Amino acid sequence: MTRTPSTPIADLWPTLPGDARPEAAHRLLQAAVASFAERGFHATTTRDIATAAGMSPAALYIHYQSKAALLAEISQAGHAATLALVCRAAAGEGDPAQRMRGLVEQFTAWHARARTVGRVVNYELHALPEDAYAVVAALRLDIEREVSALIEAGVAAGAFQVAEVRTAARAVTSLGIDVSRWYTDRSTETPEELGRRYGELVLRMLGAEL
């Protein structure tokens, strides 16, 4: 059986422009993701994170003011990377059905691969400080708007039959997000296989002729 390890958090950042974080900050982010995913935000202490990163609690504070600051950076980076993926796919080549297929394939595979980050950013939203929550909520709204706009383009082109665009857009993103809950390294489908199958299921759900 092919096992797919969860994508390390550090893999999120090299793709973002202007990243000049020291290696120690990357280790802290990685340790925070693992701790939050395992025990939840509230049960994790800054000492737990520092220890997992091989540092003293004092060394952690050089890079982050609090565990909430770590959660905020993880959540913003995770959402920004997801929005970038969605925008690229929505603006890709082909007709609306082809672009939607690409979007779902990548959105699904991403949530399978980056499932540990996905659990933290989707299930610890309520623990974000208010200003970080506002940034993340705006990114989430943008993701939903991109998906809605692509559905509307498909409806306008006569390719999709959809009664309620908002509910359909919600179902599309929900299917992908929930992958990070149930996908494990013992799952028999690779992230890419799952993406292809979900792409097919979503196009049918949107009433596309296949």
Place this chain on the structure above:
Amino acid sequence: MTRTPSTPIADLWPTLPGDARPEAAHRLLQAAVASFAERGFHATTTRDIATAAGMSPAALYIHYQSKAALLAEISQAGHAATLALVCRAAAGEGDPAQRMRGLVEQFTAWHARARTVGRVVNYELHALPEDAYAVVAALRLDIEREVSALIEAGVAAGAFQVAEVRTAARAVTSLGIDVSRWYTDRSTETPEELGRRYGELVLRMLGAEL
């Protein structure tokens, strides 16, 4: 706007036969669900739960040995109620497409209404003691088998076109489960409206002629 409050945990039990739990146990279960949903299992203490239920920590131990025992009972009851709902719908009247529609409508509305319980039972699985986990895993497998069997009945009857029954069954349950993550009392669709729309989307996803 119509607001839909989350179903209290106590509403799960009156439907189960032979319930003779004293009222204090119900209050403890209710307090445990609220605390686990808000802060996560690991960050919740038995003192938190006792206080929220208006009891002393010593009084809690009359009814439950540990917070893990509370989680186990909540999780088993939540999964048993869900399996009962799925079995009733799958064995209902009508052809496979009608029964699948009913199943999705009820499964979705249930996860919207009982969202607080839903979050706890779906996101704190890893915190269950081993024997309780085995019981819950068996209930989850039964739920997935019921959904798969209904899809297979639809395929056999020529009503559904499905490439991978297991993936499709997973998508059907995943859509419903994830409702408990995103549904709030500010959601504009009632649980029943959302259920009807999801019933429609799922039938299309399964390739039914509508």
